[in-house]
Amino acid sequence: MTIKYNNVYINETATITGPYEANGPLKKYFDKTYDDLYFKAKTWEQAETKLINESIDMLKNKSNIKTASILIGGDLLNQIVASSYAASKINSSFIGIYAACSTSTLGLILGANFIENKLAENVITFASSHNNGAEKQYRYPIEYGGPKPKTTTFTTTGAASALLTKIKKGIKIESGTIGKVVDSKTTNVFHMGAVMAKAAADTINKHLTDTGRTIDYYDLILTGDLGVYGKEIIKEYMKEEYNIHLKNYNDTGTMIFDVDSQPVYAGASGAACAPLVTYSYIFSQMKKKKLNKVLLVATGALMNPTMTNQKLTIPAVAHAVSLEAV
Amino acid sequence: MKDKYQKIVDKYTPKEAVFYNTIIAFIIGGIMGIIGELLIEFYQYYFSVSSKEATVCMLITLIFLSCLFTSLGFFDKWVNFCKCGLIIPITGFAHATQSAALEYRKEGLVTGIGANMLKLSGAVIIYGIIGSFVFSLIRMLVGLV
Numbered sequence: 001m002t003i004k005y006n007n008v009y010i011n012e013t014a015t016i017t018g019p020y021e022a023n024g025p026l027k028k029y030f031d032k033t034y035d036d037l038y039f040k041a042k043t044w045e046q047a048e049t050k051l052i053n054e055s056i057d058m059l060k061n062k063s064n065i066k067t068a069s070i071l072i073g074g075d076l077l078n079q080i081v082a083s084s085y086a087a088s089k090i091n092s093s094f095i096g097i098y099a100a101c102s103t104s105t106l107g108l109i110l111g112a113n114f115i116e117n118k119l120a121e122n123v124i125t126f127a128s129s130h131n132n133g134a135e136k137q138y139r140y141p142i143e144y145g146g147p148k149p150k151t152t153t154f155t156t157t158g159a160a161s162a163l164l165t166k167i168k169k170g171i172k173i174e175s176g177t178i179g180k181v182v183d184s185k186t187t188n189v190f191h192m193g194a195v196m197a198k199a200a201a202d203t204i205n206k207h208l209t210d211t212g213r214t215i216d217y218y219d220l221i222l223t224g225d226l227g228v229y230g231k232e233i234i235k236e237y238m239k240e241e242y243n244i245h246l247k248n249y250n251d252t253g254t255m256i257f258d259v260d261s262q263p264v265y266a267g268a269s270g271a272a273c274a275p276l277v278t279y280s281y282i283f284s285q286m287k288k289k290k291l292n293k294v295l296l297v298a299t300g301a302l303m304n305p306t307m308t309n310q311k312l313t314i315p316a317v318a319h320a321v322s323l324e325a326v
Numbered sequence: 327m328k329d330k331y332q333k334i335v336d337k338y339t340p341k342e343a344v345f346y347n348t349i350i351a352f353i354i355g356g357i358m359g360i361i362g363e364l365l366i367e368f369y370q371y372y373f374s375v376s377s378k379e380a381t382v383c384m385l386i387t388l389i390f391l392s393c394l395f396t397s398l399g400f401f402d403k404w405v406n407f408c409k410c411g412l413i414i415p416i417t418g419f420a421h422a423t424q425s426a427a428l429e430y431r432k433e434g435l436v437t438g439i440g441a442n443m444l445k446l447s448g449a450v451i452i453y454g455i456i457g458s459f460v461f462s463l464i465r466m467l468v469g470l471v
Binding site for chain 1: 445
């Protein structure tokens with residue numbers, strides 16, 4: 001379904017990343033970068049918690065608020081544990097969400113509902129991921145060097161948070177489309193682009209149908225983390241299935257790293273990937289009016305190692321938000 | 327029967343460089359064999375041990391070096407490049423075990439290292455034993471022993 005918003009604005013954002021993102025092309029747009037993956041914490045999981053807390057603290061400082069009515073967010077770890085531990089240090093009502101790498105846009109949509117309906121004065125929404133935490137949980141130990149296929153994506157390390165209010169400042173959330181879960185019949189855990197591209201295509205089509213818009217309405221369509229190969233898959237699939245030509249299109253998974261020179265295979269993935277790129281680089285372009293209308297479609301592979309070991313295919317979901325420069 | 331979407335996926339899924347990888351693995355695997363042989367000769371010559379004992383010493387040396395290099399953090403890059411050239415010899419087993427042990431160290435000696443160390447390499451032990459059993463059985467049945 002698509003929900004229209006009249007008075008919801010992203011007033012402020014805060015982005016913190018790890019070393020790989022800092023070596024990428026978008027470094028100067030991030031608020032803060034670290035050159036150590038531990039972030040001065042003891043373990044990867046605790047490091048991710050620290051990242052979230054630091055990002056939210058930074059957001060509060062930048063926007064000069066003490067607390068938020070509601071905190072909405074999630075990460076990739078089991079039981080979204082990094083978020084829960086981070087929230088335990090924050091004095092706000094907390095809604096933990098899991099939507100894999102589409103957490104950021106789902107958080108924005110949920111938060112926007114509270115603001116639009118005047119149920120909350122302000123909402124902070126965040127998403128985070130940690131490369132080593134995710135590798136450890138979903139794949140192999142960090143120091144294990146078994147070869148990976150070219151289609152493998154590299155989990156982004158970072159946390160991004162955003163403050164939503166009804167005050168007309170920053171970026172407007174114009175509407176949001178909550179996607180349905182799509183099973184693309186893919187079992188390859190090293191090809192997340194193929195797992196998610198179909199879900200992204202479905203959500204984009206649904207959004208355009210619901211709003212009665214054509215694809216040209218947007219200056220930029222931005223998918224979450226399909227990577228180099230997923231990007232080609234969605235372009236061709238949208239053309240064949242829906243007769244939609246993705247022209248002004250990009251994928252945040254191919255933007256945050258330099259795919260050619262960094263060891264990231266098919267590009268970036270992770271819950272933090274889409275919001276890190278959007279809140280930093282895309283928002284700066286929108287504030288300069290180089291982009292006015294952007295459709296952000298964060299994509300999540302709802303992968304679980306137990307189920308893939310049981311030979312089941314991997315379901316995926318994509319949630320879209322329509323963003324407008326104010 | 328593949329649907330439209332899966333055909334598009336296949337079209338844009340790059341082929342792995344199987345031939346190149348095989349050549350690399352073949353060359354590195356051969357070099358590993360030479361290193362192993364040199365180590366056996368070394369132990370036999372300098373420590374005057376039998377060839378059987380020298381083989382054990384060679385294995386321990388290779389296991390030690392793989393574990394050390396894994397802990398120092400650069401062996402994963404070597405394995406990633408050499409692929410089966412380093413994975414199939416004893417170095418691969420040591421690397422898999424050591425990397426898992428490092429990963430779970432912070433979750434405790436028993437609940438962490440103890441429970442997870444053989445996460446990747448446990449299968450090698452189990453199917454190694456089953457394999458030896460089956461082949462021994464075959465050898466016994468055809469009367470080689």
